[in-house]
Amino acid sequence: MERSAFLARVATATETAALPDVPPTDVRLPRLSSRHVRFVTEAEAVGCVVHEVDRADSARQLLLDIADQHGVSTFTAWDSQHLGVRGVAPFLSLAGLEPVTLPPGDDPVDWRASNTEVARAGLGITGALGGLAYSGSVLLQHGPGRPRTTSLLPEVHVALLDRSKLFSSLLSFSRRNRRVLEGSSNLVVVTGPSRTGDIEMVLTKGVHGPKHVHVVLLDF
Amino acid sequence: MSRNDLTDRIAVAIGNRPKAETIRSATTRIDGQRITSEEFPAMDDLRDATRHIRMEALKNLPELLDEFATNLERRGGAVFFASDAQEANAYVTRLAKAEGVGIVVKGKSMVTEEIDLNEALESEGIEVVETDLGEFIIQLDNDTPSHIIAPIIHKSKEDVGALFASKLGFEYTNVPEELNAAARAHLREKFLSADMGVTGCNLAIADSGTVCLVENEGNGRLTSSAPRIHVVVMGMERIVANFEQASTILSVLARSATGQSLGTYVNLVSGVGPETADGPEQLHVIIVDNGRSSILAGETAEILGCIRCGACLNTCPVFQTIGGHGYGAVYSGPIGSVVTPGLYGIDPWGELAHASTLCGACEDVCPVRLEIPRMLQHVRAQTVEAGTAPFWMRKGIAAYAKAATDQGRWEKAENRARFASAFLFSEDEWISSLPGPGRGWTKIRDFPKPAKQTFRQRWQERSDGT
Numbered sequence: 001m002e003r004s005a006f007l008a009r010v011a012t013a014t015e016t017a018a019l020p021d022v023p024p025t026d027v028r029l030p031r032l033s034s035r036h037v038r039f040v041t042e043a044e045a046v047g048c049v050v051h052e053v054d055r056a057d058s059a060r061q062l063l064l065d066i067a068d069q070h071g072v073s074t075f076t077a078w079d080s081q082h083l084g085v086r087g088v089a090p091f092l093s094l095a096g097l098e099p100v101t102l103p104p105g106d107d108p109v110d111w112r113a114s115n116t117e118v119a120r121a122g123l124g125i126t127g128a129l130g131g132l133a134y135s136g137s138v139l140l141q142h143g144p145g146r147p148r149t150t151s152l153l154p155e156v157h158v159a160l161l162d163r164s165k166l167f168s169s170l171l172s173f174s175r176r177n178r179r180v181l182e183g184s185s186n187l188v189v190v191t192g193p194s195r196t197g198d199i200e201m202v203l204t205k206g207v208h209g210p211k212h213v214h215v216v217l218l219d220f
Numbered sequence: 221m222s223r224n225d226l227t228d229r230i231a232v233a234i235g236n237r238p239k240a241e242t243i244r245s246a247t248t249r250i251d252g253q254r255i256t257s258e259e260f261p262a263m264d265d266l267r268d269a270t271r272h273i274r275m276e277a278l279k280n281l282p283e284l285l286d287e288f289a290t291n292l293e294r295r296g297g298a299v300f301f302a303s304d305a306q307e308a309n310a311y312v313t314r315l316a317k318a319e320g321v322g323i324v325v326k327g328k329s330m331v332t333e334e335i336d337l338n339e340a341l342e343s344e345g346i347e348v349v350e351t352d353l354g355e356f357i358i359q360l361d362n363d364t365p366s367h368i369i370a371p372i373i374h375k376s377k378e379d380v381g382a383l384f385a386s387k388l389g390f391e392y393t394n395v396p397e398e399l400n401a402a403a404r405a406h407l408r409e410k411f412l413s414a415d416m417g418v419t420g421c422n423l424a425i426a427d428s429g430t431v432c433l434v435e436n437e438g439n440g441r442l443t444s445s446a447p448r449i450h451v452v453v454m455g456m457e458r459i460v461a462n463f464e465q466a467s468t469i470l471s472v473l474a475r476s477a478t479g480q481s482l483g484t485y486v487n488l489v490s491g492v493g494p495e496t497a498d499g500p501e502q503l504h505v506i507i508v509d510n511g512r513s514s515i516l517a518g519e520t521a522e523i524l525g526c527i528r529c530g531a532c533l534n535t536c537p538v539f540q541t542i543g544g545h546g547y548g549a550v551y552s553g554p555i556g557s558v559v560t561p562g563l564y565g566i567d568p569w570g571e572l573a574h575a576s577t578l579c580g581a582c583e584d585v586c587p588v589r590l591e592i593p594r595m596l597q598h599v600r601a602q603t604v605e606a607g608t609a610p611f612w613m614r615k616g617i618a619a620y621a622k623a624a625t626d627q628g629r630w631e632k633a634e635n636r637a638r639f640a641s642a643f644l645f646s647e648d649e650w651i652s653s654l655p656g657p658g659r660g661w662t663k664i665r666d667f668p669k670p671a672k673q674t675f676r677q678r679w680q681e682r683s684d685g686t
Contacts, residue, residue, distance in 0.1 A: 003289065006301035006509065010456065011282040013513040017521035022275045025268040027468060030261070042481065114498070115412050115446050135481035147498040148445045152438060170482065174467035181428035181463055181490050185295065186445075186499055189486035194438040197478070198354035198370065199396040200242075200377050201249050207353060207400055208407065209438025209485070 027171065035133040035166040036217075042136030043215055046192030047205060052163075052217045059216060060091045063125060063158060066214055067097055070156045072122025076100045079145030082127045084160050084218050097123075115149060124154035124210070128161040129180075131215070134169040135191050138215060142186040151190065157210040159190070163219045225548060226571050227664055233542040239374050243366070243543040246373045251534035253479030254585065266472045271589045273465045274525035277457075278516065284426040284459045285507060291429030295491025297503040304510045305335035311506055312337060312418070312451055313344050319449060319502075321346060321415040325407075327433065327440040328352035329420025330368055330528065331455050331508055333550045334563075337418065349410045351439035353403055360387050366544030368551065369477050369530040374543050407439070417443035417500070421454035422528070423469060424505075427462045430490040431505060434473060434483035441487050450489070450500040456507050457516075457524035469527055472587035477529040515562035520595045523558045525588045532582035532592060538575055547572055554582035558595045566599070567608045573599035574613075612660020634674050641670055 032038045040050045053059045067075065075097050077089050093099050100121040118124075126146070129139040138159045142148045151157045167173040170189065174180075181187060194209030205211050234240055257263040277284060289299040302308035316324065324346055326332065338348045338359075350359040354371035358364065361383050365371030372380070377394045385392040390402045419440055423432040431452050433440045444450045460466050474480040492503045515524060533539045533553030544552035549560040549569065557572035573596045582592040603609040623633045641651075650666040653659070661667065673681075 001301050001303035001307060001509075003286075003299075003301050006303065006507075007282040007286055009303075009509070009513050010285065010516065013517035013521075014279060014281055016517045017278065018519045019275050019278055019521050022268070022272040024272045025265050027262065027265045027269045027471075046480070046484075119408065119412065132482075137482055142499070148441070149498060152441050152445065169471070170467045170486075171464070171471055174464045178463060179428075181425065181430050181488060185489065185491050187488040187490075188441065189482060189488075191480070191482045191484050191486075193484070195436050195484055196353045196400060197436075198352070198357070198372055199375075199380055199399060201246050201370070202377070202396040204397050204400045207404060207437035207439065208351065208411075208442050 029134060029169050029171065032133055032168050035168055036163065038133040039131055039136060039166055042134065043192070044136070046136050047195070048136060048192055048213045048215050050215050050217065052219055054219045056085050056087075056220065059085045059160065059218060060088055062216060063088060063123075064092060064095050064097075066156065066158055067092070067123050070122065070212060072097075072154075072156060074098045074100050074121045075123040075125060076118050076121040076150050076154065077125035078127055078147070078150055082146050083125065084127050084162055088125060115153070118147070118149045119153040121154045123156045123158065124150040124152070125158050125160070126151050128159045128165070129187070130165040130167055130173060131161050132167055132170055132173060132189070137170070137189050137191040139173070140188050140190060141180075141184045142188070143184050148186055148188070151188075152209050155206065155210055156212045156214070157190075158214040158216060160216050160218055163217045225568070226575065229546050229548050230542050230575070230664070233546040238376070239543070240541065242376055243374050244540050246370065247534045247540045250370065250478065250530070254477075254531055254534070255475035255479050260475065263472065263475065266468060267587050267589055269468050270472050270527070270587055271525070273460055273468060274527070274588050275522070277460050277465075278521060278524055280461075281457065281459070281516070284461060285456060287426040288424050288429055288459060289507070291427065292491055292503075292505055293429075295429050297429065297491045297505055300504065300506045302506050302508045302510070305508075308335050308453060308506050308508050308510070309337055309340035311504075312453070313340050313346075315449070315451070315504060316341060316346050316416055317344060319415065321449070323347045323349060323410060323414040324416045324418055325410055325414040325443050325447065326350050326355070327417070327419035327435065327443040328355050328371070329418070329453060330550060331420050331453050332418065333365065335453070335508065335510060337453065349407070349414070351407050351411070351443055352435070353400060353437060353439075356403055356407065357383065360384075364545065365550075366552070367530060367533055368528055368544075368553075374545065411442045411446045414447045416449040416451060417445075417447040418451045418453065419443050421452050421458050421505075422473070423466050424454055424459045425461075425463055425466050425488075426459055428490055430463070430466075430488050432466055432470070433487040433489065434470065434485070435487070436478075436480075436484040438485060441485050444487060444489055445499050448500055449502045449504070452489075452503070452505045454505060454507055456509050456512050473527055473529055476531040476585065476587040511563035515559070518562075519598045520558050520562055522590055523555065523562065523592075523595055525590055526555050526559070527588060529587055531585040531587065535581045535585045537577055537579065537581070542575075547575070554592045554596065555590075558592065558599060561599050561602070566602050566606045570599050570603035570606070570608055571610075573597075573603070574609075610660050612658070615656075616658065616661065631676070634670070638670050638672075
């Protein structure tokens with residue numbers, strides 16, 4: 001149907017629509033005494049493991065420990081400038097982990113091949129645009145050097161989050177970043193590991209996305 | 221569809237004891253998970269704000285849809301306005317054929333169930349794979365979803381184990397974790413080889429041209445990220461003005477649906493373009509009317525404010541008893557009993573509104589504070605006006621109205637009823653078969669025996685001091 005005809009039909013319908021006049025409500029979530037404490041509590045409640053580091057070299061070592069803990073030997077990571085920690089990929093490679101990467105830059109990409117490649121990685125390492133205290137979430141903004149699949153195909157996802165980027169809620173984030181959706185064709189809010197309750201409402205983790213999510217708070 | 225279908229479906233639903241028990245325990249469990257305003261006091265304000273946002277969006281629907289489409293096109297997406305199911309299916313099918321698509325992976329979407337998109341694609345020889353665990357199981361079993369957010373609420377883990385063993389050749393297990401792992405492995409292959417991903421849309425944001433998808437499994441993210449073409453099918457009412465409004469609604473959606481603060485993945489897709497290094501090459505959004513504008517034009521317009529959390533299903537005593545299949549339509553429960561007659565006609569679907577106790581639990585839990593009981597009553601009135609209300613109900617209510625408006629007639633009727641009850645009732649004080657217009661009532665219910673004394677007689681005695 002033509003857009004104009006479609007919209008004209010809808011406009012006609014709205015003329016007789018029985019819709020109540022509801023006054024606006026200014027919602028203020030209760031102020032948190034500590035966004036940091038609440039973030040840790042909520043993220044752990046949804047099944048994340050939260051770490052805190054105050055030096056870049058401890059962050060790199062922690063990533064290696066996480067890989068060991070889950071017994072993974074392959075990793076994929078966002079480009080260095082989006083991680084908040086330098087030298088992650090060289091460090092892990094030197095320690096014996098195999099890097100799995102997408103074809104770089106603007107090359108025409110063979111989607112099927114690159115997805116299959118990333119799916120080989122056991123560990124996916126991303127940065128984060130921010131964290132949400134009320135829900136224990138991390139925000140991932142995707143773009144060049146920040147593929148969507150890094151936090152999706154590997155079984156273990158580690159998000160590196162600058163401690164100063166904690167917001168109280170999605171609502172407060174959206175108020176402070178009104179145009180954030182203009183900045184990227186994909187933004188995702190991740191709250192815990194992939195899960196389902198479809199079979200008899202029994203909570204099961206690790207469906208199509210990661211089974212384990214680690215959040216590393218960077219305090220430096 | 222004949223008028224007896226609803227009562228037949230209900231008889232089937234309550235006749236299957238194990239299935240009914242599974243449904244009751246699951247709905248009770250999800251209902252208990254819902255986050256209430258006692259647990260999270262901001263819920264009250266959030267619900268008020270959500271109601272405001274949804275009602276304003278419906279009032280400004282043409283402007284918002286226009287703005288959304290313009291922004292999405294600016295960001296590299298294609299928009300198609302589909303008047304009905306046939307137009308929507310034709311667009312997707314034509315696109316899939318033109319692009320040489322062999323496999324389509326799908327995220328969970330109610331609107332594609334509504335328009336029967338899978339059948340349309342399959343009839344052109346395209347393989348369609350549902351990837352939400354519940355929907356995958358439904359597809360494997362040639363079944364239909366029985367709940368808008370928990371599609372296999374009616375199946376036990378043993379049912380699923382047996383199904384995976386017979387259809388996929390997996391070794392039988394009834395452990396949900398193992399069944400999940402089996403499905404993951406099977407579907408991962410499909411994701412990596414699909415050319416097209418089809419999802420629904422929880423919310424569309426007008427001022428940025430964004431489609432918002434909420435899910436827990438990651439299948440929605442994969443469906444919208446892995447294949448080179450992403451197709452979104454959205455009901456036209458699913459729109460808000462900006463990100464802040466979307467965030468307000470997202471703050472109540474998962475809390476009402478599953479008791480989570482947010483869904484595991486809130487996926488905000490804003491076009492395709494040079495700023496993406498991965499993700500699809502093409503994004504197509506199909507905005508579907510399919511009867512919604514006729515709902516919008518009338519007394520039940522408010523129902524289009526629904527955000528599909530499923531809370532009214534879980535809390536409804538009728539849904540808890542008969543499950544989604546009892547309703548015989550894609551949208552079930554209290555919300556479905558208003559939406560379905562609006563989309564498909566009062567005859568026969570208006571009857572669904574009679575399958576309600578009007579207890580009001582649905583309105584109490586609704587995050588949009590939709591006046592569902594009022595709308596159910598409106599649909600009931602429509603069935604009477606259309607002459608499609610059951611014969612016994614029209615006759616019975618007419619007789620009641622005649623008696624109840626005249627004191628002499630009322631007293632006579634009471635006496636007759638008490639006299640007749642001596643013949644009609646068994647010792648247990650319930651009757652299962654009344655004559656005349658009462659037959660329709662007792663066909664599916666028992667009727668209590670009238671008290672020995674009427675209220676008036678007792679009141680009279682009290683006043684007399686006897």
